[in-house]
Each structure stands twice: as C-alpha cells, then as structure tokens.
Amino acid sequence: MSAKASDPQGRASPAPASAPTDKELVLKVIPMPADTNGNGDIFGGWVMAQVDLAGSVIPARIIRGRMATVAVNQFVFKQPVRVGDICSFFASVQRIGRTSVTVDVEVFTERFGAQGTFVKVTEACLTYVAIDENGKPTPVPR
Numbered sequence: 687m688s689a690k691a692s693d694p695q696g697r698a699s700p701a702p703a704s705a706p707t708d709k710e711l712v713l714k715v716i717p718m719p720a721d722t723n724g725n726g727d728i729f730g731g732w733v734m735a736q737v738d739l740a741g742s743v744i745p746a747r748i749i750r751g752r753m754a755t756v757a758v759n760q761f762v763f764k765q766p767v768r769v770g771d772i773c774s775f776f777a778s779v780q781r782i783g784r785t786s787v788t789v790d791v792e793v794f795t796e797r798f799g800a801q802g803t804f805v806k807v808t809e810a811c812l813t814y815v816a817i818d819e820n821g822k823p824t825p826v827p828r
C-alpha cells in the first residue's frame with residue numbers, strides 16, 4: 687500500500703497536471719518569503735498582481751499602445767502557492783472586441799523539491815482596454 691502524497695503541512699496534494707499546450711507561456715516567477723500571508727502560503731494579492739502582468743502580455747502585442755485592465759471577470763485560487771515554487775503563467779486570447787482584448791490565464795507551479803511536475807494553482811479571465819492619450823477607449827488595431 688502506498689502512502690498518499692501530501693505537502694509539508696500534511697495537506698493532500700492534487701494529482702499532477704500537464705502544462706497547457708493551447709496557451710502561451712508568458713511569465714515565470716518564483717515567490718519569496720516576503721510574499722507570504724499569515725498561513726505561510728503566498729499572499730493572494732501577489733498572485734493577482736502577477737496574473738495581471740502575465741495577462742497583459744498578449745493584449746500588449748495586439749494593442750501596441752496604452753492599455754488598462756478594465757475587469758477581472760473570473761479569478762479562482764485552486765491550490766495554494768508556496769515559497770520557492772516555480773510559477774508558470776500561460777495565457778490565450780478569449781475574445782478581441784472593438785476596444786478590448788479578453789484573455790484566459792492559467793497558473794501552474796512546480797513545487798520546491800518536485801520541479802518538473804506541474805500543479806494547476808489558479809485560473810483567471812481578464813479584460814484589457816486600448817486607451818488613447820486621454821485615457822478613453824480607442825479601437826484595437828486591426
């Protein structure tokens with residue numbers, strides 16, 4: 687009989703996932719101890735900030751100018767992120783509108799000591815708007 691895999695706090699580990707093949711790797715980052723919350727896991731606001739940055743990469747290529755995040759349509763923290771995890775952010779375009787680009791972002795970690803095995807920790811959907819010099823929506827270049 688094999689023991690069930692668990693993390694250092696004794697929590698059951700989810701089955702390993704594969705990195706997505708239908709999305710582009712847009713960011714990799716490793717969180718530090720300064721990014722933790724009271725549980726010792728990584729602060730959700732840190733993850734949200736990285737997702738906002740990662741989500742902006744493909745819209746930036748499409749808009750090629752000033753833009754702003756108008757909405758976080760969905761954000762799910764599926765598993766905690768821990769100090770030392772290698773966090774990989776994958777993104778794909780969900781919709782290009784008249785002035786906006788909406789992207790799906792998935793975050794996977796390679797746990798410290800188990801690098802090479804991916805665990806999905808977060809999924810999100812964000813919308814970015816092309817803005818002019820006055821901060822007003824402007825058409826996405828075609």
Ligand SMILES: CC(C)(COP(=O)(O)OP(=O)(O)OC[C@H]1O[C@@H](n2cnc3c(N)ncnc32)[C@H](O)[C@@H]1OP(=O)(O)O)[C@@H](O)C(=O)NCCC(=O)NCCS
Nearest residue numbers: 754755756757782783784785786787813815817821822823
């Ligand atoms: C982004 C901003 C310029 C948009 O101005 P607005 O007058 O609200 O824009 P509009 O209502 O004309 O909508 C513009 C686009 O955003 C989309 N949008 C607006 N609100 C949305 C929402 N809640 N969810 C998803 N998309 C939304 C619209 O569908 C439209 O897209 P489309 O032209 O492709 O169809 C303005 O809301 C703003 O400056 N917000 C603050 C941005 C900010 O500070 N972000 C954080 C730091 S980057």
